[in-house]
Amino acid sequence: xxxxxxVIHRIRKFKDAEEGALLxxxxxxxxxxxxxxxxxxxxxxxxxxxxxxxxxPILLAYHDHKKPIGQVLEAHLDHRGLYVIAQxxxxxxxxxxxxxxxxxxxxxxxxxxxxxxxxxQLAPHRHLIEKIxxxxxxxxxVPANPHAAFQVQKGARNAWGADADSVLEYGTPIAFKSLLxxxxxxxxxxxxxxxxxxxxRMRVFVTGANTGRFLHYLFGMKxxxxxxxxxxxxxxxxxxxxxxxxxxxxxxxTGVSVEVDSPCAFRGG
Numbered sequence: 001x002x003x004x005x006x007v008i009h010r011i012r013k014f015k016d017a018e019e020g021a022l023l024x025x026x027x028x029x030x031x032x033x034x035x036x037x038x039x040x041x042x043x044x045x046x047x048x049x050x051x052x053x054x055x056x057p058i059l060l061a062y063h064d065h066k067k068p069i070g071q072v073l074e075a076h077l078d079h080r081g082l083y084v085i086a087q088x089x090x091x092x093x094x095x096x097x098x099x100x101x102x103x104x105x106x107x108x109x110x111x112x113x114x115x116x117x118x119x120x121q122l123a124p125h126r127h128l129i130e131k132i133x134x135x136x137x138x139x140x141x142v143p144a145n146p147h148a149a150f151q152v153q154k155g156a157r158n159a160w161g162a163d164a165d166s167v168l169e170y171g172t173p174i175a176f177k178s179l180l181x182x183x184x185x186x187x188x189x190x191x192x193x194x195x196x197x198x199x200x201r202m203r204v205f206v207t208g209a210n211t212g213r214f215l216h217y218l219f220g221m222k223x224x225x226x227x228x229x230x231x232x233x234x235x236x237x238x239x240x241x242x243x244x245x246x247x248x249x250x251x252x253x254t255g256v257s258v259e260v261d262s263p264c265a266f267r268g269g
Contacts, residue, residue, distance in 0.1 A: 021070075022088040022100060024059075028111040028137050030081035034126075039119065041129045046082055049115070049134040050075055059086045060138040061099045063114050069099055072137060084111065084137060103139060112140045 031043045057072035070088040077083070091097050102108045118131040 021090070022103060023073075023085060024088060024103070024111070024139070025085045026083070026111055027081045028075075028084045029113050029132075031079075038126045039117075039129055040127075041081075041132070043077070043079075045129055045132045046077060046134060049132060050077070050082075053134045053136075058136065059088065060114075060136050061096075061108070062140055063112065063136065063138045065136070067096065067099065069096055069139065082113070086111075086137070088139075099139070102141075108139050108141050110140050112138050114138060 029041060029046070031041050031045075034040050054072070054075060057075070058068045059070040059072055061067040061069050069091070070086055072084050072086045074085040075082065088100050088103060090100070099108065113132070113134060113136070115135040116133040117129050118133075119127040119129050121127050
């Protein structure tokens, strides 16, 4: 029997996300981990720049200021690094919509920061980045091309008051997780369009009433035979029901009411 897809997202604020948007979450930068250049980032490196960045939290593709694909909805620092939740919007521009498609397909799957890095040498080929003037966060597939930096250097220098010798740098790409926010009725459309020639995937949303927070489950099977799918689905639903009972238990203890949004007319497809 195939196992559920391991895509159980943490509870988070959902009210700012647009219907049909693609949410990305993960670390844009991490502390204490030496990159291929021998640099490590001090946990206080972003303390003076997060607030400034969130005044215009544009999400770029490939560190290219001509390719804004969305915005960062939330950014916070924890013991590991800079954690962000970003939204990729739909666009009438075929090129930008193509970038969104690459994210959905997993071709683009990493965050990378762009900014001015202030270093202190610890040893030969080892530096501590004590401060980062964060300029932008990008979605990338491979380490950024340093030759592209010139396109945004001038505007970034002016914004931060950096001197003429400052060089805009890019951080090591870090993989993120993605989630497609459903459009109205989209969950039901997904199942009604199911055919025996495609893998079955099912989404269930558990929403805390009036909280703007949710849990998202995605599970499915690779079995292609429709008759076998009924047996597979029964097992998958059993595992999901166990998880929902745990959620119900915690909801009663905390006094938070929850609502489950899943297709109600799946049988007979």
